[in-house]
Amino acid sequence: MTSATVPTVLVLPGEGIGPEVVGAARQVLEHVLDRAGLDATLREHTVGLPAYERTGQWLPDPVRDDIDQVAQSPRGAVLFGASADEPIGELRSRYDLFANLRPARPLRALREISPLRPERLDGVDLLLVRELVSDVYYGRRRTGVDAGQRWAGQEMYYREDEIRRIVRCALRHAETRRGRLTLVHKANAIPDVFGLWLDVLAEEAPAHPHVEVQDMYADTMAMQMVLRPADFDVVVTSNLLGDVLSEITGAVCGSLGLLPSATLSPTGFALYEPVGGTAPDIAGTGRANPLGTIGSVELMLRHTFDAPRWADCLARAVERAVESWRTPDIAGPGKPPCTTDEMATAVREAFDAVVAEEETQR
Known part of the structure; x- marks a missing residue:
């Protein structure tokens, strides 16, 4: 992959549980990219309420300038967390993010929570x-x-x-x-x-x-x-x-916390975010479910990185991880809940196991 085609991902955690679920998903993304040998540039910016409290802007000018530059490339992407208000509306309209894709595929191990x-x-x-x-x-x-x-x-x-x-x-x-x-x-x-x-x-x-x-x-x-x-x-x-x-x-x-989304512009620039909101009542407690954001990383691998093999491996890793590890919203009876970070760790470990099995079968 040449430098001109290396994807650039701007990480915008937002507020509420956004920093927790995006932090977990970023760990998974970096792990997958490292294992797959895929290059990418990742930069993180503060937006939403934390940015407004500091600068008086939901989307500070330097952040907007960076997004403007990245949005010119079909290999540009945003990994967004959550915001109760702006800047999500401005992002959608400014960059013509018109096509919102929301897959819904129940996980086999979680059938009982539906x-x-x-x-x-x-x-x-x-x-x-x-x-x-x-x-x-x-x-x-x-x-x-x-x-x-x-x-x-x-x-x-x-x-x-x-x-x-x-x-x-x-x-x-x-x-x-x-x-x-x-x-x-x-x-x-x-x-x-x-x-x-x-x-x-x-x-x-x-x-x-x-x-x-x-x-x-x-x-x-x-x-x-x-x-x-x-x-x-x-x-x-x-x-x-x-x-x-x-x-x-x-x-x-079974839970909004499971649902990912990808939003595409006419140029190919895309924004990836979980469907759930800021959930301020559990922010900072380690109880947030990162699977919707990790699923958004899977969509990013498909649409921005054009790496369906690695996206498929990540999807299978999530299926495997939830057999043993579950955040409180999906724990169910008899299943002790895990933390946000523990869920991300379980997905990374399951991803390694899935890839190892695939390589053995080749």
Whole structure:
């Protein structure tokens, strides 16, 4: 790998449990890179509340400048922890991080912590593709008073090109997976916005003849993700609905702390972060689950490092580690909980064992 193509990863721990889970995931990333012989440049910056308290900026100017430079390369990436407020919204909009990929694949050893019956987890391997830089979150806001009553509004807005690129992204992923795509919408209640989504999907689907396409109302989808989650492959939806549905996938898997995500820009620059939040009630206690962030490292190995072999080894290492080691949120009855750092150590040791077994079989 030449110096021009060596990935640069900016580590932004954030606040709450962010520094703990990112610290654990960084240890795993560095261990994998060392074992795989992969080069990378890692730089860490303070953002979020700790940065604001020190500088008055959620994303200090020097940090923004560094991200600006790294974002110009498809080999650039951010490993983000958590923030209760900014800078995550600014990062998404400034760098056009529009395609949020949230895989949900229950771990075999953790089937008992899911609220679903074990047989409903058989074959669950779902990828939620969420549009991330438009919709009501970025819509025009208005407030006022009418006849003595306060009112507020926020606009749900989508341009055709914003929909088209996320639909194309979802179709490409469905083509490389099991060939099924579900568009989730509320065209019955919001016909103009979601009618445009349906129109764009109808226009783009013929370019992917091997992908079976369906659409489903969001309320129906919420129920079906609980009743028959294994029936779904790639699910594409809007920013707001994707936010809601990703919480359901967390319940299916047993904990939000297990879920990773990757968010891609049109240039290939990507941000990787766990789906869970800052969890201030357990910050600094060593109880935070780092597996969502470690899973985000797995996605980084796939998308930024183009190293699927090592990503697969890390995925198997996590499966093996949780057979014996579990943080409190996934411990379950009869399983003594471990700390955040102990979980990361267990994953590193399991990774070495997986790689050794693979090399023996070659």
